[in-house]
Amino acid sequence: xxxxxxxxxxxxxxxxxxxxxxxxxxxxxxxxxxxxxxxxxxxxxxxxxxxxxxxxxxxxxxxxxxxxxxxxxxxxxxxxxxxxxxxxxxxxxxxxxxxxxxxxxxxxxxxxxxxxxxxxxxxxxxxxxxxxxxxxxxxxxxxxxxxxxxxxxxxxxxxxxxxxxxxxxxxxxxxxxxxxxxxxxxxxxxxxxxxxxxxxxxxxxxxxxxxxxxxxxxxxxxxxxxxxxxxxxxxxxxxxxxxxxxxxxxxxxxxxxxxxxxxxxxxxxxxxxxxxxxxxxxxxxxxxxxxxxxxxxxxxxxxxxxxxxxxxxxxxxx
Amino acid sequence: xxxxxxxxxxxxxxxxxxxxxxxxxxxxxxxxxxxxxxxxxxxxxxxxxxxxxxxxxxxxxxxxxxxxxxxxxxxxxxxxxxxxxxxxxxxxxxxxxxxxxxxxxxxxxxxxxxxxxxxxxxxxxxxxxxxxxxxxxxxxxxxxxxxxxxxxxxxxxxxxxxxxxxxxxxxxxxxxxxxxxxxxxxxxxxxxxxxxxxxxxxxxxxxxxxxxxxxxxxxxxxxxxxxxxxxxxxxxxxxxxxxxxxxxxxxxxxxxxxxxxxxxxxxxxxxxxxxxxxxxxxxxxxxxxxxxxxxxxxxxxxxxxxxxxxxxxxxxxx
DNA sequence: CTCAGCGGGAGGTCCCCTCAC
DNA sequence: GTGAGGGGACCTCCCGCTGAG
Numbered sequence: 095x096x097x098x099x100x101x102x103x104x105x106x107x108x109x110x111x112x113x114x115x116x117x118x119x120x121x122x123x124x125x126x127x128x129x130x131x132x133x134x135x136x137x138x139x140x141x142x143x144x145x146x147x148x149x150x151x152x153x154x155x156x157x158x159x160x161x162x163x164x165x166x167x168x169x170x171x172x173x174x175x176x177x178x179x180x181x182x183x184x185x186x187x188x189x190x191x192x193x194x195x196x197x198x199x200x201x202x203x204x205x206x207x208x209x210x211x212x213x214x215x216x217x218x219x220x221x222x223x224x225x226x227x228x229x230x231x232x233x234x235x236x237x238x239x240x241x242x243x244x245x246x247x248x249x250x251x252x253x254x255x256x257x258x259x260x261x262x263x264x265x266x267x268x269x270x271x272x273x274x275x276x277x278x279x280x281x282x283x284x285x286x287x288x289x290x291x292x293x294x295x296x297x298x299x300x301x302x303x304x305x306x307x308x309x310x311x312x313x314x315x316x317x318x319x320x321x322x323x324x325x326x327x328x329x330x331x332x333x334x335x336x337x338x339x340x341x342x343x344x345x346x347x348x349x350x351x352x353x354x355x356x357x358x359x360x361x362x363x364x365x366x367x368x369x370x371x372x373x374x375x376x377x378x379x380x381x382x383x384x385x386x387x388x389x390x391x392x393x394x395x396x397x398x399x400x401x402x403x404x405x406x407x408x409x410x411x412x
Numbered sequence: 413x414x415x416x417x418x419x420x421x422x423x424x425x426x427x428x429x430x431x432x433x434x435x436x437x438x439x440x441x442x443x444x445x446x447x448x449x450x451x452x453x454x455x456x457x458x459x460x461x462x463x464x465x466x467x468x469x470x471x472x473x474x475x476x477x478x479x480x481x482x483x484x485x486x487x488x489x490x491x492x493x494x495x496x497x498x499x500x501x502x503x504x505x506x507x508x509x510x511x512x513x514x515x516x517x518x519x520x521x522x523x524x525x526x527x528x529x530x531x532x533x534x535x536x537x538x539x540x541x542x543x544x545x546x547x548x549x550x551x552x553x554x555x556x557x558x559x560x561x562x563x564x565x566x567x568x569x570x571x572x573x574x575x576x577x578x579x580x581x582x583x584x585x586x587x588x589x590x591x592x593x594x595x596x597x598x599x600x601x602x603x604x605x606x607x608x609x610x611x612x613x614x615x616x617x618x619x620x621x622x623x624x625x626x627x628x629x630x631x632x633x634x635x636x637x638x639x640x641x642x643x644x645x646x647x648x649x650x651x652x653x654x655x656x657x658x659x660x661x662x663x664x665x666x667x668x669x670x671x672x673x674x675x676x677x678x679x680x681x682x683x684x685x686x687x688x689x690x691x692x693x694x695x696x697x698x699x700x701x702x703x704x705x706x707x708x709x710x711x712x713x714x715x716x717x718x719x720x721x722x723x724x725x726x727x728x729x730x
Numbered sequence: 731c732t733c734a735g736c737g738g739g740a741g742g743t744c745c746c747c748t749c750a751c
Numbered sequence: 752g753t754g755a756g757g758g759g760a761c762c763t764c765c766c767g768c769t770g771a772g
Contacts, residue, residue, distance in 0.1 A: 123656045123659035127659050130662045131471065147468060161455060177461060179744080180755080201439060288766085290495065290766095335677075337442050343718075360697060364715050365710060365714055374703075375676040378678075383680075395686045397689070397721065399696075462743060465742095469763090488733080497765085500763085607744080
């Protein structure tokens with residue numbers, strides 16, 4: 095719970111800190127959504143700071159582009175509406191149109207995790223496959239005994255992949271970065287600098303996806319692949335689900351603001367006996383399913399329902 | 413309703429365009445959330461393009477700041493995690509801490525609409541109050557007959573405020589902009605340039621908050637306040653509610669990803685008979701209320717439920 | 731290894747101006 | 752009014768380097 099400078103380090107609790115800061119700042123709802131997104135993308139998803147900012151400006155560019163279409167392709171009007179220079183508006187329009195024509199990937203948060211992180215376990219296992227029974231590493235500089243010692247340190251649970259030395263590991267990162275840049279137009283590509291390489295290496299080690307091995311008798315460090323995914327399976331799935339749910343919920347609410355037919359929004363604020371919380375939620379779950387079953391008819395009008403229920407916080411207001 | 417430019421124009425439908433573009437681009441959920449936010453803030457809320465981008469970078473800065481706290485105030489580690497220069501990390505930390513200490517407003521989407529737009533009707537009515545029975549405008553350059561003609565053009569429904577000439581109108585914008593900048597530290601303040609003034613004037617006229625009057629016999633244009641709010645009341649309220657709901661939903665889902673006790677998430681995908689849609693939703697509404705009433709007990713554990721239900725779209729997946 | 735400084739380049743956000751249709 | 756160009760200021764995000772504890 096506590097954290098503090100210098101001396102103690104606090105690795106595990108992530109959210110509490112965020113909520114603490116948020117509660118002290120009285121922030122608007124729109125800003126809060128941005129912050130939740132940023133935290134998820136940058137801390138859990140592993141996106142770079144710059145990548146998030148770029149994705150946000152991309153979203154803003156799309157807003158400009160749609161305004162442009164809605165106002166009869168009038169550059170000047172679009173410029174006035176959003177307070178963007180006509181010259182810049184033209185550049186934005188062109189950028190978006192080029193992407194639409196080529197079907198290239200425009201935006202920068204294209205996946206929950208950046209490819210150079212999430213793709214690594216796959217590429218590693220593919221390029222350096224390990225067959226059970228064979229040695230995971232084979233280095234002429236080591237005596238057979240030293241090799242065996244190292245092998246025995248490796249947990250059985252590690253994915254079937256060989257142990258690499260630093261250069262092989264860095265090459266892998268380089269390869270992945272190159273592949274991840276292929277989708278982008280040449281102009282937007284980012285060179286793989288030393289700083290970026292270090293960043294990627296750090297995230298892979300820090301997350302436990304890759305583990306560094308002690309090799310006192312070797313001058314070059316060795317690395318082992320410890321997980322098949324960048325993020326732990328459970329967490330990863332849940333964060334994915336959350337973002338999908340929020341996006342769907344957002345879209346439904348947009349329909350609601352337009353007062354479309356057959357769209358409903360509900361907010362329930364209430365208190366329950368502490369020992370009946372779980373019971374209440376279980377009953378709600380059952381109610382919803384029964385309700386959906388009751389009205390379901392194959393091939394009918396497509397419907398969607400998104401719900402979240404839990405502990406109310408002061409920031410929630412009302 | 414109509415206006416025109418060149419050939420075809422398309423003023424009314426706003427969302428359809430956005431959805432069209434979105435559906436062609438197959439965009440990730442995180443990006444979709446950003447886009448929804450950008451569209452709402454920039455097109456409906458009237459925020460500037462730059463304001464949205466700044467708000468997003470502010471969110472990213474907060475993410476960096478919390479990382480910094482969670483890693484024992486280690487600048488270098490934070491730098492590696494997010495791929496931000498140590499120098500820049502330090503600047504970000506300082507910026508956030510200064511804000512936390514002074515309680516100043518950090519972020520830029522502090523309200524749904526920017527103050528220089530939403531505050532105008534109030535200031536206008538306050539500075540140029542109009543008493544029924546008195547003339548709305550009094551200009552010595554006009555004959556009594558001409559004044560009367562203009563007065564008669566004004567709908568009764570207009571708020572009780574006098575008609576202003578261009579200079580008075582621009583002064584009002586200037587005053588509002590100055591007031592809206594007071595909360596910001598001097599460094600971040602933006603000068604009221606001609607371009608910005610034109611942007612604000614355009615938005616006020618374009619939204620119908622202010623209406624320009626034809627004055628053939630006068631060399632200076634006249635303006636009348638036509639609405640008491642920047643956005644139409646209903647729409648305004650609904651957009652507010654939507655953003656609040658999404659923020660609350662997002663927070664609940666974060667609790668869910670952490671597998672907290674007593675948090676529930678539900679997604680129902682189903683089809684119904686077209687003619688039973690409304691009936692189904694009404695019943696659902698009733699079910700929820702009954703359920704909440706059943707478990708409610710004053711002073712108990714604080715609970716919150718957010719729900720949205722409506723038409724399923726292809727983009728929704730599953 | 732961490733902290734600290736200073737150098738640079740590219741690109742984006744702002745500002746203002748003119749000229750042709 | 753709109754389109755299309757010119758200029759310049761400032762900041763931010765990237766990169767690289769060196770030196771002090």
